[in-house]
Amino acid sequence: MTDWVKPLPLPDNVSAPYWAAAREGRLLVQECPQCGNRQWYPRALCTRCAAEPEWLECTGRGVVYTYCVIRQMGTAGFRDEVPYVVAMVELDEGPRVMGNVIGVDIAEVHIGLAVEAEFIAVADDIGIPQWRPLPNH
Ligand SMILES: [Zn+2]
Structure with a gap:
């Protein structure tokens, strides 16, 4: 497990399966059995129906x-990583999820960049997805 010094997510009854799956290296979104709507972040109810x-x-x-590039951040855990990228990633399945883009020079990050989730284990029941460009991006 990584030495995580940033704030931890606070899993609740709705979001706990999402964080636990990420701990296992799996990315979940929600899909509505009634109308087919897919959504992220985890919510108790379908946002459509x-x-x-x-x-x-x-x-x-x-x-x-x-995406945006964070160049100034005073909070412990973040300040040692500037500059870093926070992106909205549009999944192949449709929903857009937020996370850091890692493993690439920030000058190479661009809209449309193909990325793949990579998970950091930050607690026994919490993983956090980050986004790494696919080879030959
Ligand atoms: Zn629905």
Whole structure:
């Protein structure tokens, strides 16, 4: 497990399966059994029809939909990593998820960059997905 000094997510009854799956290296989004809507982040109800969503395991692949480069950050755990990239990644399955793009020079990050989830184990029941460009990006 990594030495994580940033704030930890606080899993609740709705989001705990998401964090636990990420701990196992699996990326989940929610899919509605009534209307087919897919959503991220985890919610108790479908945002389209208010049915109870189910979990859908994703490929862990997507493209950068948009991003920003963080160049100043005073908070412990983050300040040693500037500059870093925070992106919205549009998954192959549709939903957009937020995370850091890693393993690439920030000047090479661009909209449309193909990325794949890579998971950091930060606690026994919590993993955090980050996004690494696919080879030959
Ligand atoms: Zn629905």
